[in-house]
Amino acid sequence: MPVAGLSVAGTPPTAAELDWRSKDRLPDAVRNSLPAFCKGGYLPSVTESEPGGVFGEGAAADVPLHASGLDARYEVDSELYLKGDVRLRQGNFQATGSEARYNQSAGQVAIQGPLVSRGNGFLLTGDHAEYSVDTGRFDINTATFLLHGPEMRGRAESLSRMDDSRVEIREGMLTTCGPRQNDWSVVASEIELDQSEGFGTAKHVRLEVLDVPVFYWPYASFPIDDRRKSGFLYPQFGSSSAGSGAFLAVPYYLNLAPHYDATLTPQYIHGRGLFNEAEGRYLSSLGETTLQLGYIDNDSTYRDENPGESGQRWALDATTRAAFGGGWRGYGDFSVVSDEDYLSDLNRSLEINQTTHLQRKGGVRYQGPNQYFDVYLNDYQTVSDRIAQASKPYAQLPEALYAGTTEAGIFEAGLESQYTWFHRDNDTLTGLDRANGQRFRARPELAVPMRALWGYSRPSVSLDYTRYDLEDYTKGDGSFDRTVPVVEWDNGLYFDRQSSLFDVPYNQTLEPRLYYAWADAEADQNDIPAFDTALQTFRFEQLFRPDRFVGGDRVGDANQLTVALTSRFNDLVTGAERARFSIGQVQYFKDREVTLFGEGGGDRSRSPLAGEVVLNPLQNLQIRSSGLWDPETGETEEGRSQLVFHSEDYRYLATVGHTYSKGELEQSDIGAVIPATDRVSLIGRWVYDSDLDRTVGSLAGIEYNNCCWSVQVVHQNYLTDDEELDSRLLFQIQLRGLGGSGGSSTSISEAIYGFDERERRRFGTP
Template identity: 75%
Template sequence: MEAPVLAQQAAAPSAAEIDWRPKAELPESVRSRLPAFCDGGYLPSGGSDQPGVFGSDQSDTSAPLEASGLNARYEIDRTLRLDGDVRIRQGRFEVTGKEARYDQAQGEVSILGPLVSRGDGFLLTGDTARYSLDSGRFDIDAATFLLHGPEMRGNADSLSRVSESEVLIRDGLLTTCGPRQNDWALVSSDIRLDRAEGFGTAKNVRLEVLDVPVFYWPWVSFPIDDRRKTGFLYPQFGSSSAGSGGFLALPYYLNLAPNYDATLTPQYIHGRGLFNEVEGRYLSQYGQSVLQLGYIDNDKAYADANPGDNGQRWALDASTRARFDNGWTGYGDFSVVSDNDYLSDLNRSLSISQATHLRRRGGFRYRSAGQYFDAFLNDYQTISDYIADVNKPYAQLPEVLYGATADFGGLEMGLESQYTNFYRDNTNLTGLDRANGQRLRAIPELALPLRAPWGFTRPSVSVNYTRYDLTDYSLGDGSFDRTVPVAEWDNGLYFDRRSELFGVPYNQSLEPRLYYAWAGAPKDQNHIPDFDTAIKRFRFDQLFEPNRFSGGDRVGDTNQITVALTSRINDLVTGAERARVSIGQVHYFDDREVTLFGTGGSTRSESPLAGEVVLNPLDTLEIRSSGLWDPKTGSTEEGRSQLTFHSEDYRYLASIGHTYSKDSLDQSDVAAVFPVTDRVSLIGRWVYDSVLDRTVGSLAGIEYNNCCWSVQVVHQGYFTEDQQLDNRLLFQIQLKGLGGSGGASTRLSEAIYGYEEREKRRFGTP
């Protein structure tokens, strides 16, 4: 008699199968958000606000028992038997099944399945179950379960709710893959979930891939809600540019207090040895601080490459942000490494970019409607072997900025000021490069701004005053000043018209602009050191600036007028700017004689034409082009063009770019992500330099996605400081709901436009 019953039960659908729907059967609102590589998704077939077997916030055992079925047989003071469409409920506990027997003497209900218990966000099924009315304990055999939020499903030989907040799972399996698709799964002999404490524990845990064990933990502890819990995180493993082979990392999280924690990540890197990283986070009422450390006691590969070095290497990265009352904020960033090769050899998690200089900066800032104040200390560590002492940046110890604006009737008064103490090690320097010292700048301004819907005008006068007090100054007395009067007059008109194109209404504007600038700067300023000054790159935006130098050590002699024109087309349905075209030119009335040690001067009477074009004919297509064209020679001085395209779901990505600078740079750049199938995509980028006549960057890879895991394998070639093309292999494996290993996605996000957005959408709703 039992064999047919067992066979019938074995055919019963699991919790995941009950709520799983093929993509074609999902509502359009759900299907449109589903990634293309997913075959379907979960859709609850019924709803309930009951918490079911996973407990509630109040006791159920004091509530009366409610039971119903198609047929009932009751033995007074002994048993109640129910057959067909059975529903048992006590308080907020509810379960349905095929048959049920209530033993009044023992206070226990036995349910014969297939049985189902649905709650808010989960579904549970099983073969047989027992429920105690006195204790609230619920035991179910051959259980399957589905958690809708994380789309996580599983099964167990037995599942027990031993109290309102504690659940035991024996011989269980857990995965985020679809029904009957165990591409990966966590399997454990004993899982305990404690809702009161917000964590779970598991014994004898193994990670299985296609039902093959690949990793084992004897014991793990993990959170089951938003509360943090001390314990091991998922291991990271694979191949990385950080070593000569593979690496294995076992992160351990320490929940030290509600407002601070730490993560320790010991890792073994083949060819280098044991490497440790630690991150600490602290949250106060003012803001958050983060401290990250990396340390290896004996880097074998580094010691072999650098005879005489003991291989001891380290790095530190610290940051803090604080917000105080009344507009005041504080900030700090400090980065330091033991050697110039640390970042390229070891760094995988420190928040330090691959730069030539590491910044150490900290200060306070104030902002209000009419003024700002900023005071900070700023220094650098240079980590490039190719930067000479004379080209290393100055430290600012300190720098203080203050600015304010105020209206007096129709007049606008403003002030920009800066005090800086510049310092640089000058032991190996000579001449003006040895100079250190203090600089004070102040730029008061008086303007008369007038605005109307059809245009604007803004005449203004200002004074650019600079004072120096220098040490190690080789050209005489180090105390001197410079005063430069400046006049500006900015004018613009606005015309627009409405029309229609392909049935879409749009607004087109025509915006002519006339800008005049004059600055009576002294011609020879090369007795002043170069603390922070450079020649601004000439482009369209610079047409409306009075000074061709950045920083404060040069003020350009200026007598010029700019004529420019901008036209925009705006979609009146969506409000999107579909096109913007701008062109302008500067006409010089005098030669420019102020230079930065010989550069920055000119005798031309007019500038190249500066223009930029931005086209957005579709929400998924953008075309940008900017450049300089010399009408006298009929040649392009420089240019940058970029076409970028992505499909609405970002599965397709493509960009084509070209960068040109006369006599120095001519590079072409092509990048794409192209889906071959719904699950397989090809990834590539190629950068070619026509001046060097060689490839200076390349990237080629393949990506596989399905609804529960993905893998990326990417080969990257990159140009180094010593003009060589180095190569490395990057990869990433991502298990939905479990995390991943490797670092390919970070590199791809840096290399391919739109890839970061694509990553956000890969496993869920945008």
């Protein structure tokens, strides 16, 4: 068998050294899949289909023993002695060695090393072994082993295969680091692997870094296949959110039944005390339900910062999804926290984003070929105490949506409808803010769609009807309705031509578009509350919508024509869209008089020019820019530009962006991950606000990778609610095959596009 050349002279190679190959000796497909920071990988010396190994069908007295060697001596009915290139096989067991003695009467084979036993995904070496022909028990001294699947290697003073499915290891060590590279390892006095149950147990377990013990478990259990097993998971440690200090967590997994389980995570946070998180999962034939809880009885830091508070804090997050069949689905989401600082102070596992409002929503939905139905209850918890009651969102108790289309000859008929009961606590509110009640909205439409290869035309007529039945309405009778006729006519042409650029054939399109909209809405609608309505941000896609408002409480008046042009460049070899240019403008034939309490009206005859540019010159490079330019003033109203680049393996990442809104905001940002060496990468992001003339966010860090562990250390500055720049130090350690601690990667992923994909690929996972 070939040897990688790592073993000390005169010492037999270990199992890992037998199958280890430097990167230049690996097949191209294997070498190209390795990250740059890996110096090599494992390649079995023989085909994995050969029998053998510590697990298998085992031997039995009626299964013949096959033995061979260069020299043999046989005493009838007594002993067989083999020497030189000894090979043994019985059933699923096989081994090679230098010498072997088979005691026929006792059914025992003594094998002298260097001994090698290879099986499906398992390689074993040792100095000396005893094998029972009758029972299949296999005892080996000074053993080393290699698991090809997880690329995990180890050693043991002794290893015993007790039966077909059970292996005992004494004074064992295992790691995912390469041969003779014990950057980290797990050492245990006793390890038992039970294939029939699918788990292993270990006693007196130590985590060692560079052969120095850093953590101790008296007992641990762990899975050795895909089956789940109750037991302690690997401890987690690190620094939680800003101001919380260091933490230590010891998760415990409960495999309660095949269709439900739970994970309990008690943890100690310096300066706060004992904090507990729990997660339960339930899987049924319909779908999955997850419940997550967090609780601390006495948060000393929070109590000191908030005199009068008890220090008892908690959070809950629940999700459920169900598929009933026939297009019907059910869903539910519920989140609640005890106080507005819980998410920033304590949360590590609950799937709740940092936000001002936590949603509680549940309902059923139907999705068919030509129709859609959704009914749900929806409410919010407003997390921040600084938000006024009048600014809090309304609950929908309930809301029902229905939409459908059908064809009748040359006509296409459609209906969009919505019923909502809006509710918000109104004891302290006055005027329109005090109103609660029901709203029904229906928008039937009749259209004549005409399509051809060279273009399309779609004239349509619709009626936007809304009815209110309100309580605590101070403007008069709470029952009233509104009807607005709407006419739309959307037209487009398609031209294309083929050419080539730098010997690459491409197809260029020219797509002019005319869109007309007319809506006869009453000018004064400000006697209607704004339950869910806002003014849409003007963008290129807004050029082709009849209404400038979202929500149902305003219907904008319109008499306008949009003229737009789009051109695309498509690579005819790969089919990729390499470039897209779009520009358009709205011509207004009358003033816009409908407003949302003063916003949304206008008397200019033309809108700003809205444009978009998307360039994909390379597979891994995208340049995107959009904006509004006013030809009357010659000024840019809004703009957003972004460049995103990543190398094929995501080792290099770069983002450059600029955001501008006239009179409101101008910010520039740049982010990058740049390898300094094969193993060291620099991470950074900077956000600068030109109006404030200050940095409003930054992130700087360093990452080290090798093939069995990695570490990230990141310093982050971020703007708080009171517009002060706060900072925190984040880190994350990943031990391949063992998990990790800390949480820096989440913050980096939020700051730098593509970093989450890079994390997924770091160890070459598919």
